[in-house]
Amino acid sequence: MSYQPEFTVSPALLTRAESIAALRERIQNATVQVPWIPALQKDTRARNTHSSTAIEDNPLTLEEVRALEEGATVAAPTRARREVLNYFAALRHIEKQAGKKRLTHEDIFRLHAIIAGRVMDQGEAGRYRTMRVRVGQFVPPPPEDVSGLMFELLEWWNKDAPGLSPVLSSAIVHHRFETIHPFADGNGRTGRALALWELYRRGFDSHHIFAVDEFYWEDRSRYYAALDAVRHAGDDLTRWLEYCAEGLQQTLERVWERMGQFAASATRERLVLRPRQEQLLKALGKSGGMTPAEIWAALKVSKQGAMDLLRPLVKAGLVKRVGTLKSGRYVLK
Numbered sequence: 393m394s395y396q397p398e399f400t401v402s403p404a405l406l407t408r409a410e411s412i413a414a415l416r417e418r419i420q421n422a423t424v425q426v427p428w429i430p431a432l433q434k435d436t437r438a439r440n441t442h443s444s445t446a447i448e449d450n451p452l453t454l455e456e457v458r459a460l461e462e463g464a465t466v467a468a469p470t471r472a473r474r475e476v477l478n479y480f481a482a483l484r485h486i487e488k489q490a491g492k493k494r495l496t497h498e499d500i501f502r503l504h505a506i507i508a509g510r511v512m513d514q515g516e517a518g519r520y521r522t523m524r525v526r527v528g529q530f531v532p533p534p535p536e537d538v539s540g541l542m543f544e545l546l547e548w549w550n551k552d553a554p555g556l557s558p559v560l561s562s563a564i565v566h567h568r569f570e571t572i573h574p575f576a577d578g579n580g581r582t583g584r585a586l587a588l589w590e591l592y593r594r595g596f597d598s599h600h601i602f603a604v605d606e607f608y609w610e611d612r613s614r615y616y617a618a619l620d621a622v623r624h625a626g627d628d629l630t631r632w633l634e635y636c637a638e639g640l641q642q643t644l645e646r647v648w649e650r651m652g653q654f655a656a657s658a659t660r661e662r663l664v665l666r667p668r669q670e671q672l673l674k675a676l677g678k679s680g681g682m683t684p685a686e687i688w689a690a691l692k693v694s695k696q697g698a699m700d701l702l703r704p705l706v707k708a709g710l711v712k713r714v715g716t717l718k719s720g721r722y723v724l725k
Contacts, residue, residue, distance in 0.1 A: 397548075428654040432599075432654050440603045497543075562587040563633050563636035564633075
């Protein structure tokens with residue numbers, strides 16, 4: 393008998409799901425053939441790595457995590473550096489395996505071995521636990537039940553999860569994995585990586601630019617409380633799904649903002665402003681908009697000279713023309 397999650401699609405969850413769908417569509421439409429996506433992917437990988445390891449008390453800052461990925465020397469304990477490098481490796485692994493349709497025990501073992509290699513306090517990386525463990529006040533299932541429970545989860549994941557929105561299935565996998573707690577150590581990082589893997593393989597985050605773990609890390613106590621609340625609700629996942637949907641919605645809103653930042657940065661790198669163009673941008677900013685005649689009068693250039701200055705700015709998206717053909721004005725975009 394496979395695992396069957398219990399939940400209700402509440403009005404709050406439905407509203408979140410609709411907002412998420414609209415945000416995702418906007419992001420997907422905006423990421424077609426843009427040159428700065430690799431930079432955004434790199435930034436997202438660093439944010440996910442920092443957040444997921446920081447939840448487990450890794451002391452490295454986001455800046456140090458980025459530096460470590462670049463191969464720089466970071467003054468930190470060996471274990472802290474190893475945890476970060478392991479998680480970077482795990483993210484690259486699931487990015488490469490994003491197209492995998494069916495997951496097995498061996499896939500779970502491999503991911504855990506990458507994440508927990510040489511940083512385990514107890515047990516063995518890449519092997520289900522053979523000991524009892526405690527997580528705060530919660531006591532996960534005994535070790536003799538772990539393999540069977542993971543079999544049931546994998547069966548549901550492979551057969552039934554595709555019938556649900558990845559917004560729901562990723563959250564369900566996340567919670568069920570943490571409940572089973574199949575490894576002696578490293579379950580938190582592995583569970584969050586599995587939730588991300590589900591978003592990847594379902595095509596929800598096809599560009600790998602969603603740093604969902606930031607939401608969990610920024611309020612760790614709420615994250616742990618949300619995980620624990622399901623057990624007090626008789627394993628009803630409704631509130632957990634609402635919480636995860638809130639996190640995903642916030643993540644997509646942040647992605648949209650960062651896309652604007654990366655696009656602006658890329659534009660500045662492609663366009664080297666001439667002194668007259670800098671003067672023009674300042675004049676447009678002060679005036680709120682200028683006609684072509686006002687521009688060439690202010691800059692003391694010919695009509696053709698003004699258009700030579702304007703065209704690159706319009707093409708780069710820094711300036712736009714508004715109004716009719718006769719009464720048109722140029723304004724900062």
